Amino acid sequence: MDPAIIAARDNVIRAEVAEREAECILMAARENLLEAREHAMRLELEVSAANEAQSMFNTLTSHNTTASGTATPVAVSGVPSEAYAFPIDKLKRRQTREGKTPLVLVACGSFSPITFLHMRMFEMASDFVRFNTDFEVCAGYLSPVSDAYKKAGLAPGRHRVEMCSRAIASSPWLMVDPFETVNCNEKGEPEYVPTAKVLRHFDHEINTVLGGIEGTDGKMRKAKIALLAGADLVMSMGEPGLWSPIDLGVILGQYGAFIVERSGTDIELALSTLKQYENNIWVIGQVIQNDISSTKVRLFLKKDLSVRYLIPDPVVEYINEHHLYQEGPPKEKQEKINGPKDPAPESADGKLIKG
Secondary structure, X not given: OOHHHHHHHHHHHHHHHHHHHHHHHHHHHHHHHHHHHHHHHHHHHHHHHHHHHHHHHHHHXXXXXXXXXXXXXXXXXXXXXXXXXXXXXOOOOEOOOOOOEEXXXXXXXXXXXXXXXXXXXXXXHHHHHHHHOOEEEEEEEEEEOOHHHOOOOOOOHHHHHHHHHHHOOOOOOEEEOXXXXXXXXXXXXXXXXXXXXXXXXXXXXXXXXXXXXXXXXXXXXXXXXXXXXXXXXXXXXXXXXXXXXXXXHHXXXXXXXXXXXXXXXXXXXXXXXXXXXXXXXXXXXXXXXXXXXXXXXXXXXXOOOOOEOOEOHHHHHHHHHHOOOOOOOHHXXXXXXXXXXOOOOEOOOOOXXXX
């Protein structure tokens, strides 16, 4: 073959490789931008909710008492509808390990969509707790964020709750709590729920309503409620001025957190600014690195790439069924998720074989 043709073909191949590499770099840059925007929005909502809570507290204590000093009833927004029921079907109501403190892990997030990493975080935490602490895991909960979060790529709450439910259906200890997604203001509009309030909610439901967890001695014991999160969250908590000191005191001081390390994060640096909470923070190392993210899954879907084996099959099917995170007509969306439909088999003479 003519050397000039060979050289030209080599140039084409190199150009195609360079194009793919540039496309990957662009995708990563877009992902970082989206995550930065989402993080900033969440912080703004946390501050707004904290200010609203303080305002409500001031109203309750300053303007809502009768002449006799008795507080009058005040309508409080953010209460779930009557249809809401706290899930306890997989909650271990009685401990099996003597001398251990019952522990309930809570992961707050968008879960848009839920990935295998979200589920692996719970399993990694369970192993860590079993071998390194004096706790006994009694349940794990996913708490999808409210629609009021309004971040890019956030599917409606009902879809995210259903995807999470399908993903963990076979788990003997993981549950989905729709509490955040059903919280509304007095106008019936979705209302953002700060992380501190979410943890208080679990504390109330498990330790007040249910009375705690029964120990091996038959006595009821208060369960420890703890946040389960990735290292990027604790990194943000270490940034001065980003989180309310009151909320940090509730999340890390009153409840505590189990943090799963992620590549690219300096967990030691983050913890250096949270020294007052170090005895209530447990860091879980990733033996097998996994950087799957919901953002990457959404980007894959938008670029017509397969997401199988990145997220659970029931979630893939649900996305396909409801045409989530995709562009184009339904037929194209279905092929994007499942791949093109296999043609009907043919006989030796080329005629279609009926199934």
